[in-house]
Amino acid sequence: MRDKLLEIYDKLFERYSNQYWWPAATxxxxxxxxxxxxxxxxxxxxxxxxxxxxxxxxxxxxxxxxxxxxxxxxxxxxxxxxxxxxxxxxxxxxxxxxxxxxxxxxxxxxxxxxxxxxxxxxxxxxxxxxxxxALDKPVFVVDAYTKRLIERHNLSKNTDYDSIQRLFEENLKKDTALFNEFHALIVKNAKEFCTKKPRCNGCPLEGV
DNA sequence: CACCAGGAATGTA
DNA sequence: TACATTCATGGT
The missing domain is CATH 1.10.340.30 (Hypothetical protein; domain 2)
Structure with a gap:
């Protein structure tokens, strides 16, 4: 599972590069x-x-x-x-x-x-x-996009908040910078391919 | 027109 | 525990 998650991260990062979240002045x-x-x-x-x-x-x-x-x-x-x-x-x-x-x-x-x-x-x-x-703690943020990603790629049987969070936190190094970028990339990708039509065409996660 | 967006609280069974 | 409802604006 660790390799699967890292594959997803690498493909998203390769496509979008740094997102520099959270977009705020303070x-x-x-x-x-x-x-x-x-x-x-x-x-x-x-x-x-x-x-x-x-x-x-x-x-x-x-x-x-x-x-x-x-x-x-x-x-x-x-x-x-x-x-x-x-x-x-x-x-x-x-x-x-x-x-x-x-x-x-x-x-x-x-x-x-x-x-x-x-x-x-x-x-x-x-x-x-x-x-x-805000506090720079290595905590993985799970949102509707993250849940949809896990479901569509069949990466977990349990898709409640805590299960998905553990999936990331137990399989990846607890690294604030990594969790920061990973969540931001998931949102970036979802906005581009999961809401607009046609969906999935050209998505960097096709076939993953 | 319907549908949803970087959810959470509250109520019901 | 597991769902259903409510909250409200603005873009597609």
Whole structure:
């Protein structure tokens, strides 16, 4: 399985090269984007983030202090704005009360993940995205694209979140840079060949 | 018009 | 545990 996963990685990297994720100016913006992108296209997230930047509140302090009704207006393009405004408030509060980015980076990964999952609005994928892309922890992020990849190539019997995550983490070296690039490449490839028509034609993973 | 996008919480059986 | 429903905007 290790060779299979590395074959997929190599073919994706050969096609697309470095993706330089997460696309954000600061680590705090990574966390904010991770919440905003829940079941939402990245283009819409960018509009919401741009609004927050123009208002000078694209930070934990900014999110924490701003009036929630005003926050809803700024993040409106990202959808689910009633929920996400509350989720962003919860997340900003958590970081401000627990040492923020640099303070939390020193903590144990497993403990950190459990604490992140207690935040209302932060599920497994969002927690893992924060761990990997904001806190530089070697955690593999599983999203809908990753699940579809595993299913279509029949790489695992169990396709629940934890099973797929273990598949990657137990077969690859726990390397932050590798997990960062691998997930980004999966998303890049899926956007190009799994949604647009015709599907799969010319996909670097044909026959893998 | 339908469908979905870098999910999560909540409710039901 | 395993599904179903709800949340909402904007592009294709």
């Amino acid at each position: 680590k705090e913006e990574v966390v904010i984007g991770a919440v905003l992108t829940q079941n939402t296209s990245w283009a819409n997230v960018e509009k919401a983030v741009e609004n927050l930047k123009q208002q000078g509140v694209c930070s934990f302090e900014g999110i924490y202090k701003i009036n929630i009704e005003q926050l809803k207006i700024y993040i409106k393009p990202a959808g689910f704005f009633n929920q996400k405004a509350e989720y962003l408030k919860n997340t900003a509060k958590f970081f401000l009360e627990n040492g923020s980015i640099n303070g939390l980076k020193k903590r144990d990964t497993k403990i950190l993940r459990e604490k992140l999952l207690k935040i209302k609005g932060v599920g497994k994928e969002t927690a893992d995205s924060i761990l990997l892309y």
